[in-house]
Amino acid sequence: MKRKNVYDLLAESSNRPGLSEAQKRALRKNAINDIIEYFYSMRRYILWLIRLFRPKTESFFFSFLVYGPMKFYLRHTFKLNYQDVLDIHKNEINEVLADHNINLNIDGINDVARWSGINAEFTSWFGSDNRITVLSGTMYFSHLFCRSVEPLLVSIDNGDVHSAFERYFRNMFKRSCIGFLTNNHRKGWSRMFLIPEDFSMLDGMEKFIISHEMGHAFFSQYGITAWPFESISHQRKELISSDEEIGADFFAIHTLCHIYLKHNDKKRLMWGACMFFLVFRLFEEEGLIYIPTNHPSSKDRYHYLMDYIREVDSALYDRYIRYEKGILGFWESVHDTVKQNVFRYKENRQNYLAELSQIETYAKHYLRCSEEGEE
Numbered sequence: 519m520k521r522k523n524v525y526d527l528l529a530e531s532s533n534r535p536g537l538s539e540a541q542k543r544a545l546r547k548n549a550i551n552d553i554i555e556y557f558y559s560m561r562r563y564i565l566w567l568i569r570l571f572r573p574k575t576e577s578f579f580f581s582f583l584v585y586g587p588m589k590f591y592l593r594h595t596f597k598l599n600y601q602d603v604l605d606i607h608k609n610e611i612n613e614v615l616a617d618h619n620i621n622l623n624i625d626g627i628n629d630v631a632r633w634s635g636i637n638a639e640f641t642s643w644f645g646s647d648n649r650i651t652v653l654s655g656t657m658y659f660s661h662l663f664c665r666s667v668e669p670l671l672v673s674i675d676n677g678d679v680h681s682a683f684e685r686y687f688r689n690m691f692k693r694s695c696i697g698f699l700t701n702n703h704r705k706g707w708s709r710m711f712l713i714p715e716d717f718s719m720l721d722g723m724e725k726f727i728i729s730h731e732m733g734h735a736f737f738s739q740y741g742i743t744a745w746p747f748e749s750i751s752h753q754r755k756e757l758i759s760s761d762e763e764i765g766a767d768f769f770a771i772h773t774l775c776h777i778y779l780k781h782n783d784k785k786r787l788m789w790g791a792c793m794f795f796l797v798f799r800l801f802e803e804e805g806l807i808y809i810p811t812n813h814p815s816s817k818d819r820y821h822y823l824m825d826y827i828r829e830v831d832s833a834l835y836d837r838y839i840r841y842e843k844g845i846l847g848f849w850e851s852v853h854d855t856v857k858q859n860v861f862r863y864k865e866n867r868q869n870y871l872a873e874l875s876q877i878e879t880y881a882k883h884y885l886r887c888s889e890e891g892e893e
């Protein structure tokens with residue numbers, strides 16, 4: 519009898535296209551990383567037992583220890599996804615693009631149920647299609663970051679300095695940072711009880727990430743010198759054609775700006791995009807994440823976006839500068855603890871490398887990666 523694998527589970531759990539065929543290589547790699555992090559952060563006693571009894575990966579005892587928790591993990595995590603949210607974003611962004619006579623050739627925006635990271639990609643899954651692939655962690659961590667700083671921004675807007683909940687949310691922000699940096703999406707999972715006042719920051723962050731990828735789709739369809747929105751300065755045009763990543767960022771912030779013009783009560787919509795890069799800039803500056811080589815640094819991207827906002831709406835820009843100050847203050851009070859936790863986590867993880875690599879081998883076998891000689 520054919521044992522169900524993760525792709526069958528994925529296909530069962532949503533209306534996404536035949537994932538058993540889709541993006542096999544990347545998806546398996548992602549799934550394996552998630553499994554490893556799950557065993558390290560949630561099931562360390564199993565690693566400890568492996569260390570104590572030293573069973574071989576192929577042995578019955580080893581599979582007895584690992585099989586159940588792994589199956590449990592796959593069943594539960596892969597059922598969760600943000601596909602519905604992605605579809606809503608896609609439709610809203612497409613409305614704006616249609617106003618500019620752009621009809622992008624995209625077959626779907628798909629959540630691939632990987633939780634331990636933030637990333638999206640414009641790729642083909644089957645060779646002839648165009649898709650935007652989004653890790654579930656993208657939406658999940660966006661949600662955590664936005665919800666934990668939103669009360670701060672509300673109090674900045676209302677001019678009051680003291681909030682009864684400030685300590686609580688600062689703590690949530692700290693947990694969210696640590697969770698993201700240690701690939702542990704359970705870190706802030708169930709501890710967030712309060713509902714945000716408005717969703718525009720989260721909306722902006724998610725829509726920015728998606729429309730950045732739509733920017734790549736646009737440039738691949740129309741060429742890097744094409745530009746769909748109102749005309750931009752020669753200097754900016756040069757900047758865009760020198761680096762498609764910057765082009766995609768401008769495409770995305772213009773898209774957000776048009777959504778903002780339609781719904782101008784969404785004051786924090788464009789801040790969502792800026793806040794995303796501000797947080798990443800802070801992580802980069804502390805050496806908590808690497809400065810990317812295939813994208814401009816988050817610091818540069820933050821500045822491009824803020825420059826653009828200053829040009830289109832100076833009052834909004836002033837408001838965002840106040841937000842920036844507030845978040846820097848927030849970070850100032852938590853960054854020592856975040857750093858300590860993350861470095862301690864990385865150090866401790868070193869002690870379990872042998873056991874984790876056994877789990878990796880087993881997971882690869884379970885997900886049938888080895889049969890096709892995939893890495």
Ligand SMILES: [Zn+2]
Binds near residue numbers: 730734763766
């Ligand atoms: Zn990009």
